[in-house]
Amino acid sequence: METKTPVKSKPYLSELVGELSMQEYNLFTSDEFVNLVESLNKEKNNLTEIEKKEVELSMEEIEKKKKIPADEYEAYAKLTSINQGIWEEAKAKNDFSIIKDGLEKIFNYNKKFAEYRRKDEKNLYDVLLNDYEKGMDTEKLDIFFSELKKEIVPFLKKIQEKKKSLKEEDKLNDPVDEDIQMKFAKYLAAYVGFDFEKGLVETSEHPFTLNLNKNDVRLTTNNKRNMPFSTVFSIIHEAGHGIYEQQTADNLIDTLLGSGGSMGLHESQSRFMENIVGRNKAFWKPLYKKAMEFYPFLKNIDFEEFIKQINKIEPELIRTEADELTYSLHIMLRYEIEKMIFAGEVSIDDLPKIWNQKMVEYLGIEPKNDAEGLMQDIHWYCGLVGYFPSYAIGNAYASQIYNTMKKDFDVDKALENQDLKKITDWLGEKIHKYGRLKDTPVIIKEVTGEELNPKYYIEYLKEKYSKIYQI
Amino acid sequence: METKTPVKSKPYLSELVGELSMQEYNLFTSDEFVNLVESLNKEKNNLTEIEKKEVELSMEEIEKKKKIPADEYEAYAKLTSINQGIWEEAKAKNDFSIIKDGLEKIFNYNKKFAEYRRKDEKNLYDVLLNDYEKGMDTEKLDIFFSELKKEIVPFLKKIQEKKKSLKEEDKLNDPVDEDIQMKFAKYLAAYVGFDFEKGLVETSEHPFTLNLNKNDVRLTTNNKRNMPFSTVFSIIHEAGHGIYEQQTADNLIDTLLGSGGSMGLHESQSRFMENIVGRNKAFWKPLYKKAMEFYPFLKNIDFEEFIKQINKIEPELIRTEADELTYSLHIMLRYEIEKMIFAGEVSIDDLPKIWNQKMVEYLGIEPKNDAEGLMQDIHWYCGLVGYFPSYAIGNAYASQIYNTMKKDFDVDKALENQDLKKITDWLGEKIHKYGRLKDTPVIIKEVTGEELNPKYYIEYLKEKYSKIYQI
Numbered sequence: 001m002e003t004k005t006p007v008k009s010k011p012y013l014s015e016l017v018g019e020l021s022m023q024e025y026n027l028f029t030s031d032e033f034v035n036l037v038e039s040l041n042k043e044k045n046n047l048t049e050i051e052k053k054e055v056e057l058s059m060e061e062i063e064k065k066k067k068i069p070a071d072e073y074e075a076y077a078k079l080t081s082i083n084q085g086i087w088e089e090a091k092a093k094n095d096f097s098i099i100k101d102g103l104e105k106i107f108n109y110n111k112k113f114a115e116y117r118r119k120d121e122k123n124l125y126d127v128l129l130n131d132y133e134k135g136m137d138t139e140k141l142d143i144f145f146s147e148l149k150k151e152i153v154p155f156l157k158k159i160q161e162k163k164k165s166l167k168e169e170d171k172l173n174d175p176v177d178e179d180i181q182m183k184f185a186k187y188l189a190a191y192v193g194f195d196f197e198k199g200l201v202e203t204s205e206h207p208f209t210l211n212l213n214k215n216d217v218r219l220t221t222n223n224k225r226n227m228p229f230s231t232v233f234s235i236i237h238e239a240g241h242g243i244y245e246q247q248t249a250d251n252l253i254d255t256l257l258g259s260g261g262s263m264g265l266h267e268s269q270s271r272f273m274e275n276i277v278g279r280n281k282a283f284w285k286p287l288y289k290k291a292m293e294f295y296p297f298l299k300n301i302d303f304e305e306f307i308k309q310i311n312k313i314e315p316e317l318i319r320t321e322a323d324e325l326t327y328s329l330h331i332m333l334r335y336e337i338e339k340m341i342f343a344g345e346v347s348i349d350d351l352p353k354i355w356n357q358k359m360v361e362y363l364g365i366e367p368k369n370d371a372e373g374l375m376q377d378i379h380w381y382c383g384l385v386g387y388f389p390s391y392a393i394g395n396a397y398a399s400q401i402y403n404t405m406k407k408d409f410d411v412d413k414a415l416e417n418q419d420l421k422k423i424t425d426w427l428g429e430k431i432h433k434y435g436r437l438k439d440t441p442v443i444i445k446e447v448t449g450e451e452l453n454p455k456y457y458i459e460y461l462k463e464k465y466s467k468i469y470q471i
Numbered sequence: 472m473e474t475k476t477p478v479k480s481k482p483y484l485s486e487l488v489g490e491l492s493m494q495e496y497n498l499f500t501s502d503e504f505v506n507l508v509e510s511l512n513k514e515k516n517n518l519t520e521i522e523k524k525e526v527e528l529s530m531e532e533i534e535k536k537k538k539i540p541a542d543e544y545e546a547y548a549k550l551t552s553i554n555q556g557i558w559e560e561a562k563a564k565n566d567f568s569i570i571k572d573g574l575e576k577i578f579n580y581n582k583k584f585a586e587y588r589r590k591d592e593k594n595l596y597d598v599l600l601n602d603y604e605k606g607m608d609t610e611k612l613d614i615f616f617s618e619l620k621k622e623i624v625p626f627l628k629k630i631q632e633k634k635k636s637l638k639e640e641d642k643l644n645d646p647v648d649e650d651i652q653m654k655f656a657k658y659l660a661a662y663v664g665f666d667f668e669k670g671l672v673e674t675s676e677h678p679f680t681l682n683l684n685k686n687d688v689r690l691t692t693n694n695k696r697n698m699p700f701s702t703v704f705s706i707i708h709e710a711g712h713g714i715y716e717q718q719t720a721d722n723l724i725d726t727l728l729g730s731g732g733s734m735g736l737h738e739s740q741s742r743f744m745e746n747i748v749g750r751n752k753a754f755w756k757p758l759y760k761k762a763m764e765f766y767p768f769l770k771n772i773d774f775e776e777f778i779k780q781i782n783k784i785e786p787e788l789i790r791t792e793a794d795e796l797t798y799s800l801h802i803m804l805r806y807e808i809e810k811m812i813f814a815g816e817v818s819i820d821d822l823p824k825i826w827n828q829k830m831v832e833y834l835g836i837e838p839k840n841d842a843e844g845l846m847q848d849i850h851w852y853c854g855l856v857g858y859f860p861s862y863a864i865g866n867a868y869a870s871q872i873y874n875t876m877k878k879d880f881d882v883d884k885a886l887e888n889q890d891l892k893k894i895t896d897w898l899g900e901k902i903h904k905y906g907r908l909k910d911t912p913v914i915i916k917e918v919t920g921e922e923l924n925p926k927y928y929i930e931y932l933k934e935k936y937s938k939i940y941q942i
Contacts, residue, residue: 004671005687006667006668006669006670006671006686006687006688007668008666008668008669008686008687009669009683009684009686009687012684012686012687012724013687195479196477197477197478197479198477198479198480199477200475200477212480213480213483215477215479215480215483216476216477216479216480216483216484217477253483
């Protein structure tokens with residue numbers, strides 16, 4: 001659908017996909033399946049470790065679906081589908097009023113569904129947070145984001161102060177043919193450890209990673225002629241996702257566990273590759289000459305200057321264009337708004353104003369309109385509520401894992417020696433091979449010795465960017 | 472599987488495909504489905520024309536499968552699958568004895584199955600001929616091939632005599648980069664009328680056409696660096712198949728009728744494009760300069776010489792490398808052998824000898840071994856018995872259709888005016904739009920006013936090659 005399908009085939013294929021999704025839902029909620037899972041659940045002791053986890057995950061899914069009346073579930077599914085087109089229109093016309101009702105309904109459904117499903121969660125919002133990141137709740141995230149806010153917001157202000165005295169130019173946007181960008185993208189994917197015997201790279205409008213199975217992992221990138229480094233960091237990011245999938249254990253194929261873990265843990269692997277590896281001076285040192293073969297304009301750019309260029313801090317209105325430092329502030333803003341909505345502290349009408357106020361407070365810039373403000377991301381409009389925090393958690397996990405890895409070996413040295421395998425082997429052994437067999441909090445605890453701790457993320461950011469901006 | 476699947480994913484995907492095939496077979500032979508089709512068959516008068524034909528085709532399939540005991544069907548399916556690997560080994564080792572038993576079993580199963588299914592067919596072999604080409608039987612094919620033999624075998628001898636006095640060189644095999652060959656291939660596919668909004672082109676080991684639906688038709692080609700014209704005629708051939716699929720009527724989508732008709736009729740459309748259009752002087756006249764942009768070495772080849780080059784007659788041992796004139800002689804040989812086998816006139820042990828004798832008789836050349844003789848094609852070894860004649864019938868249909876088309880408009884002029892649409896519109900209106908709604912004999916009769924008649928094919932070949940070889 002996203003890479004190859006001829007344009008006139010798309011409506012038909014959409015219908016087929018819709019039909020298959022419905023059949024999957026029907027299978028999953030059928031009495032036959034539910035009874036099977038429940039009876040297996042009663043004799044857990046006779047199951048293997050893998051089977052036990054499969055039953056556990058299935059029970060969770062069944063519980064989730066059983067508590068929501070089928071007619072409401074269906075109405076909600078339709079709403080999320082219809083909203084997509086309305087959101088596109090509203091964004092294009094820059095008119096929030098077009099999608100306002102649709103958004104309000106989404107939030108109301110999500111509150112209602114959370115009420116149906118709530119057990120002993122302290123806050124209603126926690127039900128959804130736990131969906132996307134098992135074990136996560138408002139209490140933990142409040143601590144997490146308050147640390148971030150306390151440290152990163154003033155740190156960013158300092159950098160912005162310093163930037164006034166610097167003449168920063170964009171030097172990396174010379175046009176490069178799409179074909180050549182693609183060749184470099186494939187080179188880089190292989191370089192960081194993506195195995196082309198178990199996967200491939202194509203182009204699509206928005207980059208993504210898809211696993212058919214661990215031996216057939218498909219990445220995409222988007223080669224934009226005038227932004228040759230867009231594809232560079234995008235492919236390293238997706239390769240991080242892809243290597244995770246490729247390194248899940250062989251015996252998890254064909255089980256419910258044969259893919260990467262929670263959304264936050266998955267994002268930690270892609271962010272690790274993209275930022276901690278991909279924007280690292282030690283990574284580019286042995287690679288810079290090779291990069292010039294693909295992008296000859298780099299010959300005119302001094303290596304030290306290049307490293308500064310790929311690590312420039314520049315607050316942006318749009319989350320997906322944010323740099324490494326400001327990215328999580330975008331997420332913090334969304335988290336705070338979701339929390340307010342679930343606490344009933346804000347009306348839909350006030351959202352645009354609140355959004356813009358927070359942008360000014362955290363990033364020092366203000367959207368000129370809602371298209372570049374509240375309407376920039378599709379997530380809420382198609383039902384992804386409670387999902388955003390995973391992005392920030394992923395970044396924090398990445399730094400926390402990096403901190404442990406550095407104790408085991410000299411990561412910079414491995415990068416300088418072009419020994420990426422040392423890094424991916426380590427990640428494979430400690431994280432990837434488990435697939436969904438272990439929950440994320442367990443893995444994080446086992447690998448790093450503690451729970452999610454924002455300290456490492458904050459330290460990593462401050463140390464790196466203090467050096468780059470000499471503050 | 473053939474174009475994109477990463478190498479390590481293929482075994483897993485093969486298993487999935489096997490599983491889906493089995494499920495399809497089970498659905499198709501289930502009591503529920505059979506009862507539904509049979510009850511619909513009883514109230515044909517209440518059905519639309521499309522539904523009626525769907526029921527008719529389903530009844531035929533059900534009959535075919537019901538008459539064969541399930542255990543024998545399964546054993547045969549396994550045999551054809553296992554044989555593939557054994558055939559590969561036997562061919563690679565050039566040792567017929569390795570696959571001899573496997574081949575004998577195939578023929579025995581096919582005879583047995585044909586006995587089970589035989590109704591009033593004069594010859595047992597007719598049961599299979601009718602499977603691949605409805606309405607076809609030994610009586611018709613005997614006449615068809617005896618005409619061919621009478622006319623083409625001596626005509627070929629004359630050409631071979633003439634060739635002795637000619638110094639024919641291969642001038643079209645300058646190396647060209649695969650990328651550029653692919654660009655030319657896509658240019659040519661679009662040029663002859665393949666619609667890229669409803670399809671695409673990729674590469675694979677063996678070229679083929681696959682229709683997911685009429686708006687998603689996928690062609691492949693194989694760009695060989697040292698044979699730049701291999702992809703040219705291959706892509707024009709596949710585009711002929713593809714245009715057929717793309718031009719089936721919209722209201723046949725999602726029915727059993729939404730793809731091209733019999734194998735012979737389908738092949739007539741690809742051969743029409745490849746040979747009657749693609750090797751035509753009038754086709755290349757307005758295109759030759761453009762071709763030079765892709766293949767610059769053509770600048771050194773005079774246009775008249777180029778036309779001779781792409782229409783060279785050269786008896787080959789291998790069917791798939793045969794030229795337009797000798798191609799059907801390869802098929803005739805296979806037809807005669809299949810007939811002998813079904814009549815019990817030949818033992819497996821004698822096949823290599825008979826094959827080679829016939830090659831000498833019809834083409835004047837003798838295989839040095841069975842790998843380039845009896846074992847060259849996979850068809851028989853994996854169960855395709857009675858299938859080969861469709862190739863020759865396709866060629867003959869193409870000429871017969873061409874003869875009618877020329878009465879309606881000046882085809883050469885359309886080619887010279889680069890008005891390929893005139894040709895594809897005509898084919899679309901007379902043939903393609905019907906999909907499988909009408910049987911091939913009906914279409915041929917309606918379009919050309921008569922049944923399959925080898926006269927047009929023989930005339931076409933003799934007229935064209937008399938001119939080229941000036942005999």
